[in-house]
Structures are given as structure tokens and as C-alpha cells.
Amino acid sequence: xxxxxxxxxxxxxxxxxxxxxxxxxxxxxxxxxxxxxxxxxxxxxxxxxxxxxxxxxxxxxxxxxxxxxxxxxxxxxxxxxxxxxxxxxxxxxxxxxxxxxxxxxxxxxxxxxxxxxxxxxxxxxxxxxxxxxxxxxxxxxxxxxxxxxxxxxxxxxxxxxxxxxxxxxxxxxxxxxxxxxxxxxxxxxxxxxxxxxxxxxxxxxxxxxxxxxxxxxxxxxxxxxxxxxxxxxxxxxxxxxxxxxxxxxxxxxxxxxxxxxxxxxxxxxxxxxxxxxxxxxxxxxxxxxxxxxxxxxxxxxxxxxxxxxxxxxxxxxxxxxxxxxxxxxxxxxxxxxxxxxxxxxxxxxxxxxxxxxxxxxxxxxxxxxxxxxxxxxxxxxxxxxxxxxxxxxxxxxxxxxxxxxxxxxxxxxxxxxx
Amino acid sequence: xxxxxxxxxxxxxxxxxxxxxxxxxxxxxxxxxxxxxxxxxxxxxxxxxxxxxxxxxxxxxxxxxxxxxxxxxxxxxxxxxxxxxxxxxxxxxxxxxxxxxxxxxxxxxxxxxxxxxxxxxxxxxxxxxxxxxxxxxxxxxxxxxxxxxxxxxxxxxxxxxxxxxxxxxxxxxxxxxxxxxxxxxxxxxxxxxxxxxxxxxxxxxxxxxxxxxxxxxxxxxxxxxxxxxxxxxxxxxxxxxxxxxxxxxxxxxxxxxxxxxxxxxxxxxxxxxxxxxxxxxxxxxxxxxxxxxxxxxxxxxxxxxxxxxxxxxxxxxxxxxxxxxxxxxxxxxxxxxxxxxxxxxxxxxxxxxxxxxxxxxxxxxxxxxxxxxxxxxxxxxxxxxxxxxxxxxxxxxxxxxxxxxxxxxxxxxxxxxx
Numbered sequence: 001x002x003x004x005x006x007x008x009x010x011x012x013x014x015x016x017x018x019x020x021x022x023x024x025x026x027x028x029x030x031x032x033x034x035x036x037x038x039x040x041x042x043x044x045x046x047x048x049x050x051x052x053x054x055x056x057x058x059x060x061x062x063x064x065x066x067x068x069x070x071x072x073x074x075x076x077x078x079x080x081x082x083x084x085x086x087x088x089x090x091x092x093x094x095x096x097x098x099x100x101x102x103x104x105x106x107x108x109x110x111x112x113x114x115x116x117x118x119x120x121x122x123x124x125x126x127x128x129x130x131x132x133x134x135x136x137x138x139x140x141x142x143x144x145x146x147x148x149x150x151x152x153x154x155x156x157x158x159x160x161x162x163x164x165x166x167x168x169x170x171x172x173x174x175x176x177x178x179x180x181x182x183x184x185x186x187x188x189x190x191x192x193x194x195x196x197x198x199x200x201x202x203x204x205x206x207x208x209x210x211x212x213x214x215x216x217x218x219x220x221x222x223x224x225x226x227x228x229x230x231x232x233x234x235x236x237x238x239x240x241x242x243x244x245x246x247x248x249x250x251x252x253x254x255x256x257x258x259x260x261x262x263x264x265x266x267x268x269x270x271x272x273x274x275x276x277x278x279x280x281x282x283x284x285x286x287x288x289x290x291x292x293x294x295x296x297x298x299x300x301x302x303x304x305x306x307x308x309x310x311x312x313x314x315x316x317x318x319x320x321x322x323x324x325x326x327x328x329x330x331x332x333x334x335x336x337x338x339x340x341x342x343x344x345x346x347x348x349x350x351x352x353x354x355x356x357x358x359x360x361x362x363x364x365x366x367x368x369x370x371x372x373x374x375x376x377x378x379x380x381x382x383x384x385x386x387x388x389x390x391x392x393x394x395x396x397x398x399x400x401x402x403x404x405x406x407x408x409x410x411x412x413x414x415x416x417x418x
Numbered sequence: 419x420x421x422x423x424x425x426x427x428x429x430x431x432x433x434x435x436x437x438x439x440x441x442x443x444x445x446x447x448x449x450x451x452x453x454x455x456x457x458x459x460x461x462x463x464x465x466x467x468x469x470x471x472x473x474x475x476x477x478x479x480x481x482x483x484x485x486x487x488x489x490x491x492x493x494x495x496x497x498x499x500x501x502x503x504x505x506x507x508x509x510x511x512x513x514x515x516x517x518x519x520x521x522x523x524x525x526x527x528x529x530x531x532x533x534x535x536x537x538x539x540x541x542x543x544x545x546x547x548x549x550x551x552x553x554x555x556x557x558x559x560x561x562x563x564x565x566x567x568x569x570x571x572x573x574x575x576x577x578x579x580x581x582x583x584x585x586x587x588x589x590x591x592x593x594x595x596x597x598x599x600x601x602x603x604x605x606x607x608x609x610x611x612x613x614x615x616x617x618x619x620x621x622x623x624x625x626x627x628x629x630x631x632x633x634x635x636x637x638x639x640x641x642x643x644x645x646x647x648x649x650x651x652x653x654x655x656x657x658x659x660x661x662x663x664x665x666x667x668x669x670x671x672x673x674x675x676x677x678x679x680x681x682x683x684x685x686x687x688x689x690x691x692x693x694x695x696x697x698x699x700x701x702x703x704x705x706x707x708x709x710x711x712x713x714x715x716x717x718x719x720x721x722x723x724x725x726x727x728x729x730x731x732x733x734x735x736x737x738x739x740x741x742x743x744x745x746x747x748x749x750x751x752x753x754x755x756x757x758x759x760x761x762x763x764x765x766x767x768x769x770x771x772x773x774x775x776x777x778x779x780x781x782x783x784x785x786x787x788x789x790x791x792x793x794x795x796x797x798x799x800x801x802x803x804x805x806x807x808x809x810x811x812x813x814x815x816x817x818x819x820x821x822x823x824x825x826x827x828x829x830x831x832x833x834x835x836x
Contacts (some may be wrong), residue, residue, distance in 0.1 A: 075801075075814065075815035076807060076814065076815050078745075286749050289749050289753040290753065291754070292750060315819065327496075328705075328743075331704050331705070331707050332710060332750035333750070333754065335708065335709045336709070343497075343707065386491055393494045396496060397492075398493075400733040400734070401733065
């Protein structure tokens with residue numbers, strides 16, 4: 001069946017290039033992209049057109065780092081650095097997800113709110129509870145959110161009420177992976193919480209599992225100076241943080257590493273060489289005062305940087321706001337260092353918030369031919385109609401001024417879900 | 419007539435002290451504050467109570483620096499530094515306000531949006547057009563927004579289409595001041611745009627006018643390094659920027675100075691000694707990459723720092739978001755300088771967004787006895803009900819997560835306006 005969306009179509013083709021199609025037709029066949037046309041070609045003339053008028057048709061968002069069980073306390077507890085914040089807020093909240101009924105209630109809200117914010121692709125941490133992780137995957141799939149979810153592995157340096165034995169962690173991970181076979185939109189990703197929370201034995205197990213089953217991996221890297229010092233103590237044989245993951249075979253092109261705030265030239269070279277995907281989390285890096293990642297430099301080094309809301313070190317689920325926060329953080333870095341080249345462009349922010357995540361998920365940038373549609377229709381027509389304003393400027397303005405109430409439609413996997 | 423608002427009342431008593439009154443009564447007599455009581459006293463038992471349940475009753479916001487005619491392009495043009503940005507965006511837009519009908523249409527929207535965002539007190543720049551400035555004052559007064567508005571003075575270093583002769587500037591300022599007598603809620607404030615846009619003769623005139631009529635003054639100070647260099651060239655007899663204003667009698671306790679990003683110890687000492695009120699504009703300082711003000715240091719020096727949205731160098735009219743942006747900017751400064759003492763607290767942000775502005779307007783901090791009520795009712799009851807969450811934490815969360823759609827009521831000058 002041929003359908004088409006009509007409106008101002010903007011796609012993120014490369015970190016520096018927008019594909020801009022004013023008042024054009026995005027044509028689909030059975031939900032898969034056929035192409036974008038300024039005028040509907042005769043051969044596609046039978047398409048049933050949904051006309052969104054002067055609204056913006058954007059790629060929907062890919063939030064490549066967030067913690068499902070932390071959403072409920074978003075915006076509170078923003079006055080401590082990472083390791084104390086984990087103890088005071090994150091761990092006690094995550095412990096409640098031992099209760100599947102509790103998890104069901106909270107994860108249903110999270111899945112709904114993601115979709116309402118135009119996020120249709122995620123890479124998410126659950127808690128260490130296998131059953132609640134399966135519930136999170138169910139709720140995402142029901143809402144039409146796709147991507148990866150990971151049961152967290154954590155067998156040391158965690159409070160007793162939120163710690164697995166090594167044996168439990170292995171067993172539950174295998175059980176969880178077996179149960180994941182029933183999902184079609186949401187797939188499992190191995191998730192050692194971060195190096196300090198996993199024993200050598202557990203990391204060895206996860207590395208083998210990754211190799212045997214060809215699984216992707218997500219974790220944290222060089223977020224905070226205290227954390228880096230702790231890794232140095234716990235893994236004295238590894239000169240740098242990344243080498244812990246690398247030692248166990250958890251550091252390659254199927255790996256997402258959140259933060260990378262303090263990665264120096266050597267660590268960044270390793271990230272680039274291995275094709276690891278760093279996830280920039282501007283909001284939480286700010287809230288927890290972790291620092292400001294040199295994202296503009298990382299993009300110049302052709303690193304495949306994605307964006308993450310990092311709920312709930314981050315204070316917003318909105319990837320529009322996450323784009324704006326990323327630009328703001330880069331400008332703060334630039335002005336304090338008197339180096340304007342640190343400032344991110346809207347092209348870069350939009351690419352990182354959409355296509356960069358798609359690439360990690362095995363898709364192509366932009367509205368790529370043959371792929372199921374992931375799109376969001378953003379209505380900015382209540383804002384002033386400025387003379388000569390470009391679509392590029394409207395995209396930047398949208399990042400600063402719009403929110404979930406301005407999202408008119410969300411498409412995921414070729415289907416309109418909102 | 420006795421009335422009362424019931425809810426969770428939070429007032430900003432000092433930059434470091436919240437007055438927190440859970441489930442209490444804010445009692446008014448003819449719109450003026452009588453007091454705050456946990457239980458309604460017998461003598462006030464006849465008060466007609468509006469019960470806002472578990473919502474937050476906050477002071478409404480005082481936005482102490484914004485440019486009325488720039489609101490329409492908020493969120494665009496964020497890719498140039500100050501002086502180029504003025505040329506490309508601000509000046510061409512302001513020129514349109516020569517047309518009173520255009521001004522009427524745009525200022526009505528601005529006044530409505532201010533109130534919807536809970537801002538009931540402002541200090542605002544208009545354009546150089548006297549008639550449109552009067553229209554702005556009318557529209558604010560109609561909406562119930564109080565404070566100061568200034569006709570801009572600008573007789574040099576402006577484009578020909580937006581520049582007055584010195585004579586015109588004087589004559590129009592006097593005419594405008596005469597016409598201002600009809601307003602009750604909105605008063606005039608002298609507004610030399612900034613030192614570079616005024617000749618010595620005009621500054622001399624404004625200084626005399628201020629002294630004769632005991633008028634307040636607003637302008638810009640040390641926002642951007644390029645601007646500071648320009649001031650040095652134009653006023654070679656003044657060792658520092660502030661000394662230009664001081665030389666003409668425009669730098670005292672009835673003066674607001676926006677930005678003060680690059681004020682060094684000597685300039686800050688002058689600000690403190692003269693009792694000048696600096697206005698911190700976190701959003702525009704970020705957008706235009708001007709720098710990050712050392713606000714925490716300024717508060718330690720007991721400077722009377724207020725907050726400004728600085729529309730439209732700033733990207734939001736919401737003072738809730740301006741509070742959050744101020745905290746974020748201070749944390750970026752703190753983490754890049756590895757100095758945690760730079761981080762602003764929610765107490766400081768809320769005080770600067772409310773009471774600090776009231777003090778400039780001649781009022782007292784907090785919900786002060788005998789003053790007409792300025793308040794906003796903020797409904798956060800849709801957010802998760804966390805165990806043991808304090809009202810202080812709910813205030814911080816509100817800054818990050820709420821917006822105009824969560825404002826249930828706005829009171830200005832003792833009257834409910836929304």
C-alpha cells in the first residue's frame with residue numbers, strides 16, 4: 001500500500017549535512033520509505049497523502065542512553081556528584097524494581113512518555129532484575145518503541161539490597177536472554193553497569209557471551225574523575241579505563257559507551273580505532289557536574305557520537321531539549337575556553353539525536369530508501385512567521401522552544417503510533 | 419475583604435533561605451498580605467479560602483532584563499556573537515516597531531505570554547520609538563504585568579534606519595516621560611542601550627534627567643569581550659566600562675546592569691559599593707557565547723543579583739527555565755574550573771528570580787506583610803509522588819520539569835489575573 005506524508009521534511013544525512021525538502025512528499029510502501037519528492041511522481045500518484053501543511057517532518061529521535069528505573073525521580077537530587085548520587089538516589093530507587101507489579105506500572109508510563117516525546121529508538125539500562133527487564137521490553141514494544149534494553153550486571157561495589165552474586169548474575173542473564181526471543185522490536189544488549197560494579201569473573205563471562213552470541217554491549221566510560229580513580233584502583237593492570245572493557249572483549253563497533261567526558265587523546269584514539277559509539281549526555285554531565293565532553297572535537301575525529309537523555313542524571317526525556325542542552329554545553333565549553341570551534345551546530349545536534357543512533361541499530365542515516373519509517377511531525381506554526389526564516393532556522397528554534405505538546409504525529413516501524 | 423490561598427507556600431526570604439510553609443494559608447486583606455498560617459487563626463476565620471490542594475504557591479517571577487521587540491524572533495539566529503547578532507537580527511527587527519499597529523499586535527502577545535509564564539514584574543527595554551514604548555506599557559498594564567519599561571536611547575553606532583539624532587533622542591525621551599504619567603502599574607526607566615550607542619552629550623543629558631527626576635536606569639555592562647574593547651576605544655578616559663556610566667551619574671542603587679559577565683574584581687567592587695543591581699542572563703550569555711558570569715562569587719560578595727530572560731539573546735521567556743539555566747551555567751563553570759563552589763543552589767536561583775527583582779522595585783523579599791500579592795500557583799501533582807520528597811526538592815524539580823502549562827493561577831497586585 002502506497003502512502004505519503006506531506007510537509008517540510010528535514011533529514012540528518014551526515015553530522016554536517018541536512019537534507020532539506022520544503023513542502024515535499026515522503027512516500028512509503030507498506031510503511032517503508034520509497035523516496036522524497038517535491039511533486040508526487042505519476043507512478044506514485046495513487047498514494048494516500050496525509051498533509052501536515054507547514055509543519056516539520058523530522059526523523060524521530062534515538063535516545064541512546066537512559067536508565068528506565070530512574071525516570072520516576074527525574075529532576076530531583078541534582079546536588080551530588082556521581083558516586084554519592086548513585087548511593088543516595090539511583091540505587092534505592094532501582095531496588096524497588098524487584099517487584100514486577102511496581103515495574104509494570106512505572107515502565108508503562110515511561111514507554112508512553114518516550115513516544116509522546118517523539119523517541120522511537122532507544123538503548124536503555126534496566127535494573128538488575130531479569131523479570132522487570134522483560135516487563136520494560138514488553139511495555140516498550142507495546143508502545144512501539146524499538147531498540148535495545150539491557151538487564152544490568154552488578155556483582156560488587158553495590159549496596160547489599162541491589163547486588164547479585166556472580167553466579168546469580170550469570171544465571172539470570174542467560175535466563176533473560178532466553179526469554180528475550182519473544183520480542184520483535186526490542187532486543188537484548190549486554191549491560192555491565194560500569195567497570196567498578198563487575199568482578200573480573202563476571203566481565204570474563206560477559207565477554208565470552210558477547211563473542212558466542214554476537215551481542216551488542218553498553219556501559220559507562222570516563223564520566224567523572226572520582227569514578228576514573230576508582231577504576232584505576234580496581235584494575236591496576238589497565239593503564240586506562242577503556243582497557244578494562246577491551247581486556248574482556250567488550251570494546252568494539254557493537255559497543256555504546258556513555259559519557260566519555262574525560263577521555264584523553266589516547267582513550268579517544270582507542271574509541272575511534274575500535275569503532276566504539278560514544279553517547280554524549282549533556283544534561284546529566286551538567287547536573288552531576290561531571291564535566292563537558294569535547295563533542296565537537298570528537299566529531300572532527302569522526303567518532304560516531306550519539307546523544308542520550310541519561311534519565312535521570314539528566315533532567316529531561318525530550319530529545320529536542322537534549323539537542324538544545326548539547327549545543328548549550330558546547331557553547332559553555334567554547335566560551336570558557338575561548339575556542340568558538342567547540343560550539344556544536346544544529347546539524348550536528350540533530351544528526352547525533354537521530355541518525356547516529358540509527359547507525360548503531362544497523363540502519364542508515366536519514367529517511368533511507370527501503371527502511372521502515374521512523375518520523376515525528378512537529379508543529380511550529382503557532383510561532384511567529386518570520387520573513388525569510390529558513391527550515392534550518394526553524395529546526396534550531398524547535399530545539400529551543402518546542403516540546404511534547406507540539407508533536408502532532410509519531411511514526412515508528414512504518415506505523416503511526418501517535 | 420479577607421481572602422486566603424491554601425497550598426504549599428514557598429517564599430524566597432534571602433539568597434540562602436527559603437520560607438517553607440506546607441499546607442498553609444496565605445491570608446490577604448483587599449489583596450495585601452496579612453500573613454502565612456499553618457491553621458487559619460480565629461480572627462481571620464471569615465476569609466474566603468481558595469484551596470489549591472497539594473500544589474505549590476510560589477512568588478511570581480520578576481524578569482529584570484528583556485527586550486520587548488525581540489520576542490518575535492526568540493530561538494533563531496543563535497550562531498553569532500553579540501555585535502554581529504545585533505546587526506543581523508536585533509536591529510532590523512526593532513526597526514519594525516516604528517509602526518504602532520505592528521507594535522500593538524506583537525506587544526499584546528508578549529504581555530499575555532509573560533503572564534502565562536507567571537512573570538508579573540519586569541524591567542524591559544522597548545525600542546527607540548516613544549509611541550510604541552507607550553503601547554508596550556499599555557499592554558503590560560492591561561495584562562496586569564508591573565514594573566519598569568524604557569524607551570531606548572541610541573544616537574550613534576546604530577544602523578541609519580534605527581538611530582536618533584541627539585536632539586531627537588532628548589526630545590522624544592521628554593515627551594515619552596510626560597505621557598508615562600497616565601500609567602499606574604508600569605513606570606518609566608531611563609535606558610541608554612549601552613555605552614557604545616550613546617554620545618557623551620546624550621549620556622550627560624540622561625544623567626541630569628535622572629538626578630532631576632529621581633529616575634531609575636537600566637543598561638548593559640561587560641557582556642562580551644568585543645563590546646568591552648569597543649567601549650575602551652570610544653571612552654579612552656574611562657579605565658573600565660562601568661566608569662562610563664559612573665562619569666555621567668548613571669551608576670547607583672537605582673541602576674540595573676545586565677550581564678556583568680566579564681566584570682573583574684575592581685568592577686565588581688564598584689558594583690557592590692554603589693549598590694548597583696546586576697542582572698544575570700544565563701541563557702543569552704550561553705547562546706551568544708558571551709561567557710558565564712561568576713554569579714556564586716557575586717552573591718558571596720553580597721551583590722544584589724537579579725535574573726533576566728534576556729529575550730531574545732535568551733531562548734526562553736519562562737523564568738522557571740531561566741532558574742534552571744542559571745543553575746546549569748553555574749555548574750558548567752564549576753566543573754570546567756573544578757570549583758564546586760561555583761554551583762548555584764535552588765535557594766539562590768529562586769531568590770534571584772523573584773525577591774531580588776522585588777527589592778529593585780522597592781518592595782521587600784518574600785510574601786511580605788502589607789504588600790499586594792504577587793504569586794503563582796504551580797501544579798506538579800502529575801509528577802511522581804516520591805516518598806519523603808521535600809518541598810525544596812519539588813521546587814528544584816519544578817525548575818527543571820514544569821512550564822507554563824502547569825501554572826494554575828497567577829496573582830498580580832493582589833488580583834487573580836490568570
